[in-house]
Amino acid sequence: MGRYRVRVATGNSAFSGSNNQVQLWLVGLRAEVELGLRLRPARGQMEDFEVDVSEDLGPLQFVKLRKIHLLIKDAWFCNHITVWVFEQSMEEKEIVFPCYRWVEGDGIICLPETTAWMIRNESQGLFQKHQEEELKARRTLYGWVSWKKGIPLSVAAASEKDLPLDARFHEEKKVDFERTRVVGVTEIALKRLYTLLSSWNSLEDFDQIFWGGKSALAKRVRLSWKDDDFFGYQFLNGVNPTLLRKSSSLPTRLVIPPGTEDLKAQLERKLQEGCLFEVDFSLLAGIQANVIQGERQHLAAPLLMLKMEPDGKLLPMVIQLQLPGSDSPVPPLFLPSDPSLTWLLAKAWVKNSDFQLHELQAHLLKTHLMAEVFAVATMRCLPGMHPIFKLLIPHLRYTLEINTRARTKLISNGGFFDQAVNTGGGGHLDVLRRATTCLTYRSLCPPDDLADRGLLGVPSAFYAHDAVRLWDIISRYVQGIVQLHYLEDEVVRSDPELQAWCREITEIGLCKAQERGFPVSFQSRDELCHFVTMCIFTCTAQHSAVNQGQLDWYTWVPNAPCTMRQPPPTTKDVTLEMVMATMPNVHQACIQMTISWHLGRFQPDMVPLGHHKEQYFSGPGPQAVLNRFQEDLYTLEREIVARNESLDLPYEYLKPSRIENSITI
Numbered sequence: 233m234g235r236y237r238v239r240v241a242t243g244n245s246a247f248s249g250s251n252n253q254v255q256l257w258l259v260g261l262r263a264e265v266e267l268g269l270r271l272r273p274a275r276g277q278m279e280d281f282e283v284d285v286s287e288d289l290g291p292l293q294f295v296k297l298r299k300i301h302l303l304i305k306d307a308w309f310c311n312h313i314t315v316w317v318f319e320q321s322m323e324e325k326e327i328v329f330p331c332y333r334w335v336e337g338d339g340i341i342c343l344p345e346t347t348a349w350m351i352r353n354e355s356q357g358l359f360q361k362h363q364e365e366e367l368k369a370r371r372t373l374y375g376w377v378s379w380k381k382g383i384p385l386s387v388a389a390a391s392e393k394d395l396p397l398d399a400r401f402h403e404e405k406k407v408d409f410e411r412t413r414v415v416g417v418t419e420i421a422l423k424r425l426y427t428l429l430s431s432w433n434s435l436e437d438f439d440q441i442f443w444g445g446k447s448a449l450a451k452r453v454r455l456s457w458k459d460d461d462f463f464g465y466q467f468l469n470g471v472n473p474t475l476l477r478k479s480s481s482l483p484t485r486l487v488i489p490p491g492t493e494d495l496k497a498q499l500e501r502k503l504q505e506g507c508l509f510e511v512d513f514s515l516l517a518g519i520q521a522n523v524i525q526g527e528r529q530h531l532a533a534p535l536l537m538l539k540m541e542p543d544g545k546l547l548p549m550v551i552q553l554q555l556p557g558s559d560s561p562v563p564p565l566f567l568p569s570d571p572s573l574t575w576l577l578a579k580a581w582v583k584n585s586d587f588q589l590h591e592l593q594a595h596l597l598k599t600h601l602m603a604e605v606f607a608v609a610t611m612r613c614l615p616g617m618h619p620i621f622k623l624l625i626p627h628l629r630y631t632l633e634i635n636t637r638a639r640t641k642l643i644s645n646g647g648f649f650d651q652a653v654n655t656g657g658g659g660h661l662d663v664l665r666r667a668t669t670c671l672t673y674r675s676l677c678p679p680d681d682l683a684d685r686g687l688l689g690v691p692s693a694f695y696a697h698d699a700v701r702l703w704d705i706i707s708r709y710v711q712g713i714v715q716l717h718y719l720e721d722e723v724v725r726s727d728p729e730l731q732a733w734c735r736e737i738t739e740i741g742l743c744k745a746q747e748r749g750f751p752v753s754f755q756s757r758d759e760l761c762h763f764v765t766m767c768i769f770t771c772t773a774q775h776s777a778v779n780q781g782q783l784d785w786y787t788w789v790p791n792a793p794c795t796m797r798q799p800p801p802t803t804k805d806v807t808l809e810m811v812m813a814t815m816p817n818v819h820q821a822c823i824q825m826t827i828s829w830h831l832g833r834f835q836p837d838m839v840p841l842g843h844h845k846e847q848y849f850s851g852p853g854p855q856a857v858l859n860r861f862q863e864d865l866y867t868l869e870r871e872i873v874a875r876n877e878s879l880d881l882p883y884e885y886l887k888p889s890r891i892e893n894s895i896t897i
């Protein structure tokens with residue numbers, strides 16, 4: 233018996249309130265009581281009321297709530313319920329029941345109090361029963377589907393409309409996304425009109441559709457894209473810093489034609505000096521090129537060799553556009569000393585190939601689709617009271633919707649890839665399949681990946697430096713939360729939901745990825761922390777590193793052509809007509825610019841890394857861990873700002889304030 237003060241907190245997004253009435257129960261260890269209230273929750277409001285309860289409820293464990301609709305069903309977004317208990321001779325006690333979900337229909341929803349997972353073993357199985365019922369419902373809502381064979385599984389939803397309400401964009405996000413689509417489509421139409429009667433026979437003609445440049449760096453790209461150091465820089469710190477690796481030997485595919493022995497000597501010297509690097513696009517070899525509006529597009533599978541200069545500049549040394557084969561046993565090598573247009577076209581072929589692997593492998597597969605697997609497995613295996621659910625859920629916001637939209641608008645039949653990209657038309661799916669077969673656990677963990685690629689400690693590798701710093705900061709955050717909940721390794725080993733989550737990701741979502749180093753169980757807190765750190769890094773920092781740069785590096789189309797309309801050159805006499813006949817046409821270029829802007833622009837409702845408002849945990853322990861996380865991020869922010877001040881090209885994509893807390897675009 234005692235007095236209770238109850239606070240009902242409603243979300244702040246549009247339509248979060250409800251005209252329906254809400255009924256509440258308090259459920260204690262010894263009894264439960266219906267509060268006899270009928271409140272209508274209002275958007276952004278916290279509504280308090282007090283009740284005297286005659287029964288002895290015992291320690292509160294759940295709040296139960298139900299929305300009652302007479303005529304119209306009006307979903308309600310409940311943030312949380314907080315209860316203060318005033319009991320005789322005891323000081324006031326605050327108990328929080330997090331929700332952060334839509335309350336639809338008229339079923340009863342059970343909210344466990346925030347520390348429930350810690351006391352679940354002593355509470356007569358009440359929590360166990362709740363967890364089982366919750367997961368049974370979630371497994372119905374969040375199903376797996378194989379969208380295309382050979383790539384990670386996705387959420388079962390034909391379009392975003394089929395997703396559960398809790399996975400949908402909130403109104404503000406939806407309105408902004410749709411508005412941007414309309415702006416983009418309008419811009420393409422206006423540019424088509426504007427260029428109908430104009431020439432398209434010089435590289436400067438791309439200016440006609442480069443309206444104002446969507447960023448300062450995009451304007452710099454337009455001015456400097458032809459420069460070799462600017463070209464090389466992008467493989468270290470551009471929109472795709474994931475392919476560059478330090479050479480340990482001359483690649484076997486690099487057949488040196490007779491008469492170019494001095495080139496071989498230069499390469500070997502750089503190799504010996506430890507400053508030879510390579511980017512190999514062999515993954516594209518043999519991929520079927522797209523046919524766009526009846527016009528066959530073309531693909532290459534380049535190898536690019538670069539040398540790291542003492543001043544940190546990365547300069548291209550040689551480009552081989554095709555793998556040696558029966559029809560071309562010694563493919564021509566293109567050199568910086570070639571005629572300027574020849575060398576420029578060879579570099580353009582490298583950047584077109586980089587566009588394919590960046591968007592399909594680094595961006596779509598290694599961030600978006602990985603995050604989707606984490607999201608579906610989390611919803612299917614971890615109950616809301618589980619500490620790893622609470623840790624991860626803020627980093628999974630909106631990902632299922634943005635990925636579903638990608639499947640219906642970008643990589644679908646007739647989508648962006650089919651309309652304007654030379655791997656479109658089905659080749660893009662083969663690239664995804666090939667990339668999936670070489671998707672290792674190590675490649676998703678920067679300390680391992682960058683070590684394997686020889687990029688640790690390279691002074692001008694700013695992505696590498698910032699990625700390792702962020703990994704360490706996120707790792708400390710994860711360890712802080714894990715150590716509060718798993719007091720020894722045995723607790724990890726004997727957590728059935730956690731072990732099921734791990735297996736669901738590796739064996740189901742990633743289609744038996746244990747062969748690629750992914751775990752099928754966690755034997756220790758360290759193993760758990762490493763994996764969860766990878767999940768959060770992938771959903772935040774890594775996506776930021778490969779998404780934001782689309783706006784800066786892809787809106788000046790010649791710097792990263794989305795398609796190539798003529799075959800790669802096989803001789804050195806390249807004309808401007810050949811270059812313009814190869815580069816994307818006006819329509820394709822307009823589409824690339826618009827999509828790159830749509831996907832790379834700053835999201836107006838973005839939540840910066842570590843600054844989500846939802847409080848799934850409560851108590852001083854988790855809050856102190858989160859506070860330390862935010863302090864570490866702020867320290868890194870200041871470090872990056874200071875470093876960037878001395879750079880001609882600041883590297884901004886891993887500045888914590890620019891990293892979104894989840895993949896939402």
Ligand SMILES: CCCCCCCC[C@@H](/C=C/C=C\C/C=C\CCCC(=O)O)OO
Binds near residue numbers: 635831
């Ligand atoms: C610039 C090429 C992008 C290739 C795919 C990159 C990975 C996925 C991407 C997610 C996009 C999701 C939805 C975009 C949908 C439509 C865009 C606007 C066109 C339209 O709506 O018609 O990561 O950001």
Ligand SMILES: [Fe+2]
Binds near residue numbers: 595600775779831897
């Ligand atoms: Fe993205």
